[in-house]
Amino acid sequence: MKKFNYSIPTEIFFGKGQISVLGREIKKYGSKVLLVYGGGSIKRNGIYDSVLEILQKEQIEVCELGSVDPNPRINSVRKGVEICRENSVNFILAVGGGSSIDCAKVIAAGVSYKGDVWELVVDPRKVEDVLPIGTILTLAATGSEMDGFAVISNLETKEKLGTGHDKMKPKFSILDPTYTYTVPKNQTAAGTADIMSHVFEVYFSDTKEAFLQDRMAESILKTCIKYGKVAIENPQDYEARANLMWASSLAINGLLSYGKDTNWCIHGIEHELSAYYDITHGVGLAIITVPWFNYILNDDTLYKFVEYGVNVWDIDKNLEHYEIAKLAIEKTANFYKELNIPMSLKELNITDENFEKMAEGAVRYGNIGQIKSLNKQDVINILKKSL
Template identity: 45%
Template sequence: MDNFTFQNATKILFGKDQEQAVGQETSHYGKKVLLHYGGGSIKKSGLYDRIKNSLAEAKLEVVELGGVKPNPLVSLVREGVDLCKEHNVDVILAVGGGSVIDSAKAIAAGAYYEGDVWDFFTGKTTATQTLPIGVVLTIPAAGSETSSGTVVTNEDGQYKRSFGHDSLRPKFAILNPELTYTLPAYQTACGITDMSAHIFERYFTNTKKVDLTDRLCEATLRTIVSQGKKVLEHPEDYDARAEILWAGTIAHNDSLGVGREGDWGSHDIEHEVSGIYDIAHGAGLAIIFPAWMKYVYEHDVARFAQFANRVWDVEIDTRDLKATAEEGIARVEAFFASIGMPTRLSHVDIDETHFEEMAAKATERGPLGSFVKLHKEDVLAIYKLAK
């Protein structure tokens, strides 16, 4: 196990009706709040009104910015930065899923920066001071409610890039499983895939003797598989929704990655797909991850065989570990297909037109990943495996 420092200061308020406390929680960080959200779903559900009433009861002044889309755009982030500066906003409240939270984080970083907020995503600058962020989560998926990272898309060049800083971890996150009841099945499945991928990125490591976090990763994955099927069959099963909601947070709050080297190559490969084609991130990961696994598994066949056995109950064939590993990968792909996810680029009408461009953009700042270092030709091969 490697040396590590772990600190996650996000306060979690979990359970029924917890959103009623949003005004009180937000008021700890100032009087002027930017209320940031996506489309009309929070208004149709009544959540918007409950949030506004709670903020009013706390005597908070509200500036609003809606319109966040999946794969959030830097153009809206820039608008949010301008609003924060114009109105001297003290705190940002993100109501929605990972896209809304990521957009809020980017705004929080840009609010104290005199240059263009995209500079954070190109590595030109880093955060020194950011606005505090609160969250009311409506989509279990990205884990952004407790993470330090954000991902946005720049329409100019169709670049999807990430940026991280500890100051971007939300100060509090409200997680009510009931707020996820009305999610469409496809969106629920995308979330299940996304949180699974966050665990894969940590599980496939070159660090040895990390059995505790191996076991934690495996347990969380098994929970996602079993409870994910339940929520798709019974969308208003509170207990199953609660398990999935908490699993999404655990998958990306850094606790499963302590003391071990993560990979993150598959995320970077997928970002090029959704950056150009604007598909759901979870759907893109369902396509890319099995292809990545097929490409790299021989680097550590024993780890993939362990994964197959402990997560998918594949009996280990000591005479042929490769067969065990390959069966585990096949079960990942079959699970994604069983919950309605695409598992090939052709399933979402993506052909080879941009493969070269995507591989070049993905690796323009150097090779991807750490489990196996991936250069342009490797990324291109993975896209071809995924077609």
């Protein structure tokens, strides 16, 4: 196992009714709040009213930034920074899924920055002072509620880039599984695929001695497989929603990657797809995953697919190893199909027109992938296999 420094400072309030701590927690850090949220679902399901009622009772001033898009735009971040500066905001509260939370994180980092906030996305080393952030999660997917990362899109430059800084980790996050009851089936499916992809990115590593991390990773994958379909079929199943919500946080808060060599690649490729076509992130990840699996399967990586097949999909360990690997890949594809996730780029009306540019973007900082390093041509090949 590799050496590491452990830090997961976000305080989690998990369970039904935990919004009751909101006012108390915010007042530890500030009294003027920017409320960041998305397309309006929190107004339809009553969460918005609950938040405002609590903040008004605690005499906490509120400014708002609504209509944050999926694949959040840098323009929304810029607008949020402007609101904060004009109103002397000293706390950011994101209510929603990963898009709202990611937007809030970069706003928090941008308020004190003298240049254009996009520069912080391109080079997070420029991040210095960050306003404190809290979140109320309404979608189990990105895990942004418990990490310091954010992904922001720039439509003008056709870039979707990940950024991150320890200071961007939320101070607290409220995780009430009942807040995910109204999530549509397609978003629940995409969120499940997103969680699984976060695990795949760190599980498929050649650090062979991280036994504990790999077993935890497998348990999260099995949780998604067990409860993904349940949540889609019975949206108000608390057990399913609770397990998916906690899996979302644990998949990317660092526990699985501490002590391992990692270099993400599925996300790097999907970010290019989203930058050019603005597709649902989890759907793009699911489409790319199976062709990526097939592309990286070889004699050197076979052992990892055998672990995956036996420990996650309960495939007979006595079968020939390549048979186990191919069955594991097939079962992954079939699971995504059972969630009604599109399994090819053609289903999204995406052609190979921009593959070369997208591949260049995916490897702009060098090869991607850890257990098998991918160059520009490799990325093009995987995209072609995803058609």
